[in-house]
Amino acid sequence: MSPSRRLVGDPPRPIDPLIEVWAAGLAIHRVHGADRRATSFSPGPRPLTRFAFFGDPIVPVLYGAEGEEAAVAETLLHDLPTVGGRLVPERYRGRVVSGVLPQRELRLAQLHGGGLRRLGARATNLTDTSAAHYIRTVRWADAIHEGTDLDGIVWMSRQWNNQKAVMLFGDRVGSRELSVAPTLGRSFATAEGFEWLATLCQHLRVVVIPPW
Numbered sequence: 001m002s003p004s005r006r007l008v009g010d011p012p013r014p015i016d017p018l019i020e021v022w023a024a025g026l027a028i029h030r031v032h033g034a035d036r037r038a039t040s041f042s043p044g045p046r047p048l049t050r051f052a053f054f055g056d057p058i059v060p061v062l063y064g065a066e067g068e069e070a071a072v073a074e075t076l077l078h079d080l081p082t083v084g085g086r087l088v089p090e091r092y093r094g095r096v097v098s099g100v101l102p103q104r105e106l107r108l109a110q111l112h113g114g115g116l117r118r119l120g121a122r123a124t125n126l127t128d129t130s131a132a133h134y135i136r137t138v139r140w141a142d143a144i145h146e147g148t149d150l151d152g153i154v155w156m157s158r159q160w161n162n163q164k165a166v167m168l169f170g171d172r173v174g175s176r177e178l179s180v181a182p183t184l185g186r187s188f189a190t191a192e193g194f195e196w197l198a199t200l201c202q203h204l205r206v207v208v209i210p211p212w
Contacts, residue, residue: 008125008136011143017109018118020154027099027181028064028166031075034187038098039178041170048134050127051141051153051167059145060170061152062178066163068097068186069200073159076197079131080206087201089211092188099184103177108166109144111155127155145169 022028032038041060044053052061065071076091109115111127126137141153152168186193198208 007129008133009121011140012119013143013147015119015143015147017111017144017148017150018115019150020108020110020115022102022106022108022154022166024102024104027101027184028062028168029066029068029071029097029099029184030062030064031071031095031097034094034096034189037175038096038100038180038185039175041168041175043170048138050129050131050134050137052138054138054142055145062100062168062170062173064100064166064168065157065160066166067160070157070160070163070165071097072197072200074157074165077201077204077206078159083205085206087197087206087208089209092197092208093211094189096187096193097185099181101179101181102173103179106151106168106173107149108152108154109148109150111140111153112164123156128158128161141167 030038032040039062041062042052043060044058046053049063053059063074065074076087076095077085080087111119111121112123116122116126126140129137144150144153149172151172152166154164154166157163157165186196188194188197194211201208
């Protein structure tokens with residue numbers, strides 16, 4: 001039996017998660033390519049992530065986080081060593097951080113705190129696993145999508161565990177129900193954006209290789 005099968009159990013079916021409300025107008029920060037709209041959903045089917053992709057047809061998803069730090073940690077720093085590491089220009093060149101504002105309340109399955117206990121799960125068995133276990137953790141998103149009418153999932157970021165991570169189901173939340181926050185966001189192609197990224201990473205002992 002593989003380590004992933006031992007670590008991550010199957011979701012309960014039927015599934016009855018705690019519901020967490022993400023308020024209308026509360027920003028969701030996300031890192032994405034500068035050539036993509038901040039409100040666009042990833043269509044899949046690759047790459048495999050913690051809670052995507054699943055469904056037939058495949059359910060598009062939008063990942064984000066409570067703060068810029070978690071958004072960067074969950075994307076640009078995701079595959080770096082726990083201690084140290086080097087962030088090369090190919091990883092951040094052409095990327096931006098945006099703030100997305102839901103135009104209505106979002107009802108999310110809570111996979112942190114009491115929400116985990118309600119479902120008989122632990123963070124170490126679901127939201128705090130390595131990428132090797134995604135083939136199993138994605139089944140929880142599938143079960144939540146199939147068994148509820150919720151808009152997505154919220155949990156504590158594994159990479160920045162004092163901020164929440166969010167994933168929205170693209171067949172429940174439309175791009176038109178999201179707007180871009182004009183006062184939030186930064187591009188790593190600018191001197192100011194690069195300096196912010198380099199300073200954040202310096203605190204983490206991650207070396208950012210300049211693009212020049």
